[in-house]
Amino acid sequence: MFPRRTILTGAAAVAAAPTFGQTANLRLPGGPSLRPLAARFADKRGMIVQRVRPPLLETPFEVFADGVFTPNDRFFVRWHWADIPTSIDTRSWSVKLRGAVERPQALSYAALLRLPRTEIAAVNQCSGNSRGLFQPRVAGGEWAHGAMGNARWTGVRLRDVLALVGVRAGAVTVRFGGADQPIVPDGPKFLKSLSIDHALSEDVLIAFGMNGAPLPILNGAPLRLIVPGWFSTYWVKALNDIEVLTGPDDNFWMAKAYKIPANPLADVAPGMKDYPTVPIGRMPPRSFITAPRYGAKLAAGAPLSIEGVAFGGDCGLRSVEVSADGGASWAPATLGQDYGPYSFRRFSAALAAPAARGARTLLARATNVQGVAQPMKPNWNPSGYQRSCVEPVRVEI
């Protein structure tokens, strides 16, 4: 039988144990919905523990009510294999640059720091964010909405790094790997790729900073690929390997995993088989009402103040509309400060006092600058990817 990892006992286990105590309720249809809330977990605090090993930590939804940027110590965490870096030394860290390049080399962290720096505000969202809300339910990390966050990412442009080594003619794909490793012999190492055109675009960064501080180790320190507008699966953590390929990447994580039905909403009927699939990529727009909270009891006769956070996905946000009658009528929300096309943006609206007491369904619907609006109906696919529908918030007046 496969040897189980040694169970620590005694003082060492106590010292390293996460401080659980409170419980979070994710309200997933049919459950299970209760998760431990860790007061502390390595360099994180106040996180929903979906899984200790390898860590899956969800940001509690109320964090999104606080502002536009998600604090580093509340930012969600997701790793595939349990062998993840826990100590890093950027005095000796380097990134291998190899494949179809003129001057293959190992670029040191220090040398990378000397390249021109840039900063971009961007949402980082797991492909499976909100998977736990799929109906029928699907297997996987059972997240509510907290497998996302927004940060200011500081780093250098990937294209500046590729220019140092010279991309050869015939390059098609650029593949990225990090310091995380499979813990099973022959397990597929986590590798992701971008097309050469995408890799050479101005928005793709190699970041070392997050909200003005070094990246937390659990979020991919010391270097992380930043792919604004695209799902987090491409944002390779603890980046130490970049390989330019002269053909498509047929590695498992591109060819088999993270595939979605080949339609804009990644939507198929439950039970459907043998439909065309494509690698997941660009994010659609989403919006979330952060106030009032789900289940809130509101005073009758008072104006209804709605607040939230929204993003356009792979382009800027054009508008957010809100409804206090389940979608029968909509009113435009006021958008907050614009931190760029890939960032969260706050929205708010003050609606007239509802005439009648009782249950109400509040809705918000985002439309991006390309005219893509959130659908009312949830999408479905067996992997639980790319949920983007309007999310109802039920309140009592």
Added chain:
Amino acid sequence: MTRVALLLAAAVLTAAALPSARRPAPARTALAADPFAPRARAITLPDDTTLYPDGPGVDAMNGYCAACHSPAMVLTQPKLTRDEWAAEVAKMRSVYKAPIADEDVPAILDYLAALKPGA
């Protein structure tokens, strides 16, 4: 307020006033002042000592499944059919190379199919 604090406050205010998504990062005067300057750091991950709740097949669950991931990964799943669990176990074996012996698969499926997801 110290001079450094004033400078920092000014930098923060300047940054906050710029709405651009891609404003240039502040110029560096010396590498020593760079918050991203090379250094070593580490975290300690919590260990997970939880085991699968008792039931037929629990030894196989603790022996195989808990080797790679916390039991929470399984125990937070919604109610799945035996066929759905069989697909998950097949994926763990064929794709993620979980070294589960053929003869131990039925015990694992018995355990998984009998799970009654809690609240």
